[in-house]
Amino acid sequence: MKRLRIRITGVVQGVGFRPFVYGFARARGLAGFVRNSSAGVELEVEGEGIDSFLEAFRSGAPPLSDIVTLETEEIPLEGDREFAILASRDDGESTCIPPDVGTCGDCLGEMKDPADRRFGYPFINCTNCGPRYSITRKVPYDRPNTTMAAFEMCPDCRREYDDPTDRRFHAQPNACDVCGPRTEFVHDDTRLFGKAAVEAAVALLRSGGTVAVKGIGGYHLAVDAENADAVSRLRERKRRSNKAFALMAPDVDCVRRFAVVSDEEEALLLSMQKPVVLLRRRENQSLPEAVAPGVPDLGFMLPYSPLHALLFPGRSSPRLLVMTSGNLSEEPVVKENGAAREKLSQLADAFLHHDREIFMRVDDSVVRRFGNQTIFIRRSRGYVPSVIPLGEDGPQVLACGADLKNTFCLTSGEAAVVSQHIGDMENHETLEFFEETLENLKAVYRITPAAMAHDLHPRYFSTRWALEQNGVEKHGIQHHYAHVGSVMAEAGLKDAVIGVALDGSGYGGDGTVWGGEFLVARRNGFERRAHFRAVPMPGGEAAARNPWQMALSYLADLHGEAAMAAAENSGMTERVGRTAVENVLKIRKNRSLSPLTSGAGRLFESVSSLLGVRDVNTFEGEAAMALEAEAAQGEGGTYPYDIHGSDPAEISFSGAVAALLKDAGSGVSCGRAAARFHNTVSAAVVEMVRRLHNETGIADVVLTGGVFQNRYLLARVIPGLSALGLRPHINARVPANDAGISLGQAFLLRSLL
Ligand SMILES: [Zn+2]
Ligand SMILES: [Zn+2]
Numbered sequence: 001m002k003r004l005r006i007r008i009t010g011v012v013q014g015v016g017f018r019p020f021v022y023g024f025a026r027a028r029g030l031a032g033f034v035r036n037s038s039a040g041v042e043l044e045v046e047g048e049g050i051d052s053f054l055e056a057f058r059s060g061a062p063p064l065s066d067i068v069t070l071e072t073e074e075i076p077l078e079g080d081r082e083f084a085i086l087a088s089r090d091d092g093e094s095t096c097i098p099p100d101v102g103t104c105g106d107c108l109g110e111m112k113d114p115a116d117r118r119f120g121y122p123f124i125n126c127t128n129c130g131p132r133y134s135i136t137r138k139v140p141y142d143r144p145n146t147t148m149a150a151f152e153m154c155p156d157c158r159r160e161y162d163d164p165t166d167r168r169f170h171a172q173p174n175a176c177d178v179c180g181p182r183t184e185f186v187h188d189d190t191r192l193f194g195k196a197a198v199e200a201a202v203a204l205l206r207s208g209g210t211v212a213v214k215g216i217g218g219y220h221l222a223v224d225a226e227n228a229d230a231v232s233r234l235r236e237r238k239r240r241s242n243k244a245f246a247l248m249a250p251d252v253d254c255v256r257r258f259a260v261v262s263d264e265e266e267a268l269l270l271s272m273q274k275p276v277v278l279l280r281r282r283e284n285q286s287l288p289e290a291v292a293p294g295v296p297d298l299g300f301m302l303p304y305s306p307l308h309a310l311l312f313p314g315r316s317s318p319r320l321l322v323m324t325s326g327n328l329s330e331e332p333v334v335k336e337n338g339a340a341r342e343k344l345s346q347l348a349d350a351f352l353h354h355d356r357e358i359f360m361r362v363d364d365s366v367v368r369r370f371g372n373q374t375i376f377i378r379r380s381r382g383y384v385p386s387v388i389p390l391g392e393d394g395p396q397v398l399a400c401g402a403d404l405k406n407t408f409c410l411t412s413g414e415a416a417v418v419s420q421h422i423g424d425m426e427n428h429e430t431l432e433f434f435e436e437t438l439e440n441l442k443a444v445y446r447i448t449p450a451a452m453a454h455d456l457h458p459r460y461f462s463t464r465w466a467l468e469q470n471g472v473e474k475h476g477i478q479h480h481y482a483h484v485g486s487v488m489a490e491a492g493l494k495d496a497v498i499g500v501a502l503d504g505s506g507y508g509g510d511g512t513v514w515g516g517e518f519l520v521a522r523r524n525g526f527e528r529r530a531h532f533r534a535v536p537m538p539g540g541e542a543a544a545r546n547p548w549q550m551a552l553s554y555l556a557d558l559h560g561e562a563a564m565a566a567a568e569n570s571g572m573t574e575r576v577g578r579t580a581v582e583n584v585l586k587i588r589k590n591r592s593l594s595p596l597t598s599g600a601g602r603l604f605e606s607v608s609s610l611l612g613v614r615d616v617n618t619f620e621g622e623a624a625m626a627l628e629a630e631a632a633q634g635e636g637g638t639y640p641y642d643i644h645g646s647d648p649a650e651i652s653f654s655g656a657v658a659a660l661l662k663d664a665g666s667g668v669s670c671g672r673a674a675a676r677f678h679n680t681v682s683a684a685v686v687e688m689v690r691r692l693h694n695e696t697g698i699a700d701v702v703l704t705g706g707v708f709q710n711r712y713l714l715a716r717v718i719p720g721l722s723a724l725g726l727r728p729h730i731n732a733r734v735p736a737n738d739a740g741i742s743l744g745q746a747f748l749l750r751s752l753l
């Protein structure tokens with residue numbers, strides 16, 4: 001007979017943990033209590049056989065829970081008879097908010113059951129599913145602290161909420177048709193509510209209309225994905241580049257009609273996080289080109305809120321929807337009804353609103369499979385704000401991230417919390433989103449940063465914001481060093497690594513733009529040991545949008561004054577115009593207009609243009625992605641490259657560019673030339689790393705930066721390094737692109753303090 005006090009931290013609130021403890025203790029005849037605390041969950045149990053209780057406890061915990069620490073302490077008996085669930089106690093420590101979780105099978109079943117009292121109710125949820133992070137204003141995660149506070153539970157819902165044996169026991173967003181949120185459909189002068197609202201939205205989608213649908217973390221713009229006119233109209237209205245639209249399908253069978261789905265990909269689609277999964281499109285599917293122009297992959301997700309599921313009522317509905325974020329081009333996704341009316345009325349024909357407020361906006365996450373692992377393109381809804389364990393204690397810091405695909409990172413103790421996707425920091429709205437999310441996560445995790453990390457780029461919004469903050473120590477951390485740090489943090493690499501950071505651009509600090517970097521990186525500093533040879537970037541940032549400008553720079557690099565003739569031979573003059581070519585070649589000679597760049601992204605884009613694949617990036621990375629898509633499998637050829645000098649050594653691909661132009665001119669297919677180019681870069685990376693390994697003895701190699709989202713490249717570099725007995729590491733918890741920078745900054749900053 002004894003009594004234990006047990007304190008548990010981790011994801012233990014809002015995931016059915018207390019009912020689990022309650023049922024578990026009662027079944028074993030134990031007395032005591034359980035309650036939420038700000039630190040997690042606290043319980044006291046009294047009775048016999050408590051040790052076996054503890055053992056079974058960990059293995060039987062609810063599926064959404066994640067126990068980080070469990071501390072026990074024996075205390076005097078109190079003679080309790082019953083086991084009870086007590087009200088929450090706020091004891092001043094931090095805890096976690098669970099991420100938003102896709103609707104569970106039980107809830108979906110009830111929603112489709114005409115006999116159930118929640119038949120057709122779009123806000124059904126239980127302790128195993130539903131909104132969490134997006135509706136929580138502060139911890140502890142209890143109903144009054146969520147946007148559900150506005151809805152008073154009806155007696156039926158209250159009974160479920162209070163019944164420890166019920167699946168909705170203390171399910172904070174518990175609601176029904178009688179007492180909970182409801183939908184509203186607005187189309188011109190028509191206003192409909194509840195079931196009629198959803199039916200009207202479906203009918204409008206079926207007839208080709210665009211509906212702005214309020215979901216979990218913000219609005220989507222929805223159209224019938226198989227209606228070519230509707231999709232093209234949406235693309236025109238959004239004026240959105242060629243970026244692929246995300247698709248929502250009612251089930252995996254439907255996804256399979258359009259894309260190839262492996263078992264692992266199916267598991268990802270069905271996972272509780274319900275991310276957008278990038279899948280290879282089937283050859284003979286008939287989707288309109290405007291859904292995803294010129295790319296081999298399609299991004300699919302399954303309905304993750306009950307309202308989404310109701311958009312697919314069966315035969316009368318579109319079987320596949322485009323679900324793209326509801327925002328004006330570069331602004332954050334819209335989350336409020338009023339803002340939706342104001343900003344989306346030019347884009348949507350009608351609105352499907354609801355009256356449950358979204359407190360935290362959070363975009364859809366995007367993932368893909370590579371080999372036997374899942375890689376993140378965007379880590380947001382479903383994953384944030386889950387903690388990334390750092391495996392060691394350390395100070396509380398804030399890392400502000402980079403300006404493209406911004407995220408920030410807060411740390412406390414062993415935990416790193418990386419924010420959801422904030423977006424490109426180029427307007428006031430995005431900066432506001434950054435600030436409000438930061439305030440929220442600081443409050444939730446009770447973090448007061450002792451120091452702050454930022455990028456070195458003086459013109460980054462994030463840098464300028466950091467430098468304006470008072471009363472906190474600030475450290476600039478080089479962009480590519482931070483990329484490398486992100487993998488060190490994830491993989492727990494504490495000693496020196498060879499870091500290969502390939503991306504579009506990052507501030508180098510030496511007057512050139514970096515992006516093809518080989519660093520020997522330690523936690524307290526790095527040396528730039530090699531880089532891709534720098535070439536002028538004619539027109540600066542404009543060259544990043546126009547790969548043909550960068551391609552001309554490579555031609556000039558190769559042919560000098562004969563570049564004009566080379567541009568003519570390659571067909572570029574015809575495509576972009578003689579005057580444009582002449583201007584760029586002129587600008588290229590002016591160093592103040594044409595900074596030098598070693599950016600790997602720029603090299604890939606140039607080759608894309610030289611091979612006639614893409615001359616323009618309508619979104620970041622487009623030309624390089626299209627080039628990867630062209631690369632023919634099974635092609636083993638390579639082009640010449642050259643490594644010269646040391647510390648830093650320079651890797652020149654001039655020979656490769658010359659050989660590839662020759663290939664293109666002599667009828668070698670674009671696919672083979674693209675593959676040979678990829679093979680060449682892979683070989684150069686492996687060779688450079690081999691040399692650095694020989695010089696330093698370091699065997700841990702980090703591959704990161706946006707260019708390493710290229711699977712063709714990864715699939716060659718990783719085996720190449722492994723064959724040398726080295727240990728390659730890639731990003732597994734955060735994206736390899738600039739969204740991962742904040743984690744790396746935070747990790748490195750903690751080593752500096
Ligand atoms: Zn559920
Ligand atoms: Zn109710």
Ligand SMILES: [Zn+2]
Pocket residue numbers: 479483503504505506705706737738
């Ligand atoms: Zn970068």
